[in-house]
Amino acid sequence: MNRNNSDGFETLSWTGAGDGFLTLLDQTRLPNEVTFVNCDSVEDVWQAIKRLAVRGAPAIGIAAAYGVVLGARDEKMLGSGDSPKTAEQGCRAALAACDHLATSRPTAVNLFWALDRMRGVIATVGEEPSAGRVAERLLAEAVAIHEADRAQCAAIGRYGADLLETLGPTMGIVTHCNTGMLATGGDGTALAVLFALNERGMQPHVYADETRPLLQGARLTAWELMERGVHVTLICDSMAAPLLRDGKAQAVIVGADRITARGDTANKIGTYGLAVQAKHHGVPFYVAAPTTTFDLSITSGDEIPIEQRAPEEITEAFGRRTAPEGVEVDNPAFDVTPAELITAIITERGVIEPVSEEAVRAMVDPESTQS
Incomplete structure (x- = not known):
């Protein structure tokens, strides 16, 4: 089984040169099975992103980049039975691959x-x-994107650990959804902070929300933390509020799929409610994300497109019906947490605190703020 430099499972890897293929750890099969799938066409990658075999904003972007490499030789992208042979045909097929992959999931800005x-x-x-x-x-560029994300994860972990270690040698931390090795090209975003704390001997006690509707906290986050020897307790989403009330957690840390210029943050559904609970109980609420997750073209979270998932993910998830036939379902994959509920945003370049449009732009695009 492949492992990365931090002794974690490789979420995605490329084998071969420009005529190689992409291998993905199929996250829909975790934690019961560790299964890998090989992708040798654009459609294979599109389907893997759509069905959440690969997920997490940075990992989606990396997978899509490798998908474009596959596109450069994919005859289906030319609309004919001929494989691309000339540079012009390869470019045309690769551009068609970009357009198709962009339709897989709308919210995570790293994809675009x-x-x-x-x-x-x-x-x-x-x-x-x-x-x-x-x-x-194209492969050289995809590898560069992958390696840059690995380095960004490590830097986020360091900055976040510096920030959170002030909570003391033992601390309770709530996290939501999955933000670790499975979601990125490295150690993760929010989970990278927790791994770094653990490596410093701080012994964080992580409370992982199960995260509806696909239980990515239960299936993926709990699995990752246990693999890395981090103390984790799995809780249902609705348990976070009394846990914060009772003082069992001193911080909340989550990831992000898109962050606006003023710091409004889209993350897995349930994040907004968790932020409200943290604010009410006086618990700091942190977001960890690379600067590639910021979308400075929009200011308000109202402008972020929110992906709607299939109703079956709630009514009959994992093959068993748990709701009445014909019930109406509202199943957005994400919600938006306004900047005023966020204590700080941890990036690979440093910490944005307090969160404001001026501070976000200065961190993400410093040249635009220079007079």
Whole structure:
């Protein structure tokens, strides 16, 4: 089984050169099975993202980047039975792959950021002699995106641990959904902070929300924390409020799928309610995310597109019906936490505290704030 440099399972990896393939850890099978799937077409990657075999904003972006490499040689992207052979055909197929992959999931901005990076490469490779060479250039960019995310995760972990270690040698921390190795190319975002604290001997006690509707906290976060030797207690989402009230947790830390210019943050459904509870009980609420998760083109969280998932994920998740036939279902994948409920945002460049549009822009795009 592949492991990364932090002794965690590789969420995704590329095998071979430009004619290789993408391997994904199928997260829909965890924690009962550790199963890998190989993707050798754009459609394979699109389906993996859509069905949550790969998920987490950074990991989606990385997977999509590798998907564009596959696109450069995918005849289906040309709308014919001919495989791309010339550089022009490879570029045309790769651009079609970008467009298709962009339709997989709408909320996580890392997907679109990564695809824009790949489009930038496509715009410069027209002089290459073949589609194969185009794929090799695209692969180099995808690997760079992957490696950069690994480094960003490590930096987020360090900055976050510096911030949270002031809570004392033992601390209770609530987290929501999954933000670890499974969601990124490295150690994660919010979970990277917890791993770093544990490595410093701080012994955090993590309370992991099960996270409805697909139980990503129960299936994935609890599994990851146990794999890394972090003390974890699994709780249902509705238990977080009394836990905060009773003083069992001194902080809340979550990840993000998109953050606006003023700091409004989209994350898995249930995050907003958790932030309200933390505010009421005087518990700091932290968001951990790389700067690639910020979307400075929008200011308000109202502008973030919210993905709607299939009703069956609630009514008959994991193959067993748990609700009446025909019941009406509202199943958004995300909600938005306004900036005023967020104590600080931890990035790979440092900590944004307090959270404001001025502070966000200064951290994410410092050149735009210079006079």
